[in-house]
Amino acid sequence: MKSLKFSALLLATAVSISFPGACKKDDKPSKTKTDFLTQSSWKYDKVGIDADNNGTIDQDIALQPCETDNIFTFNSNGTGTVDEGPTKCDASDPQTTAITWSFKNNETVLNASDLGGSGDEDVNIFKLDDTQLVVYKDTTIASTPLRFVIQLKH
Numbered sequence: 001m002k003s004l005k006f007s008a009l010l011l012a013t014a015v016s017i018s019f020p021g022a023c024k025k026d027d028k029p030s031k032t033k034t035d036f037l038t039q040s041s042w043k044y045d046k047v048g049i050d051a052d053n054n055g056t057i058d059q060d061i062a063l064q065p066c067e068t069d070n071i072f073t074f075n076s077n078g079t080g081t082v083d084e085g086p087t088k089c090d091a092s093d094p095q096t097t098a099i100t101w102s103f104k105n106n107e108t109v110l111n112a113s114d115l116g117g118s119g120d121e122d123v124n125i126f127k128l129d130d131t132q133l134v135v136y137k138d139t140t141i142a143s144t145p146l147r148f149v150i151q152l153k154h
Contacts, residue, residue: 042152
């Protein structure tokens, strides 16, 4: 009888070693960039110039309070809104503006319409995760190349 119990225990151990993931719960699928972008609304965190192009703001750019309270919402269907927040810079501006958005270049570029009232705009994505969206645009001002960075947070 002892040898039968031992054999059953040995067989159960061998089976559990052979199939270690058989009883493991399924891992949640990793989030996509669309999931990160659309999970909740975004607000300004920091805006500035990245002088050495490493994704970190080296020179802050001060925004007016009427700009920093704006709320950006991206929906999974490629639409969204920009809400002026509690304070508007121009009282005649609409409270909410509808936008459209899409990813380009293997989700390394975010294209959005009417974010700043200038039509379609492409920005490069430096970081997009559960808490932060960091985008940048390279530009030239007075013959000086600059990287303009916007950090948004939930």
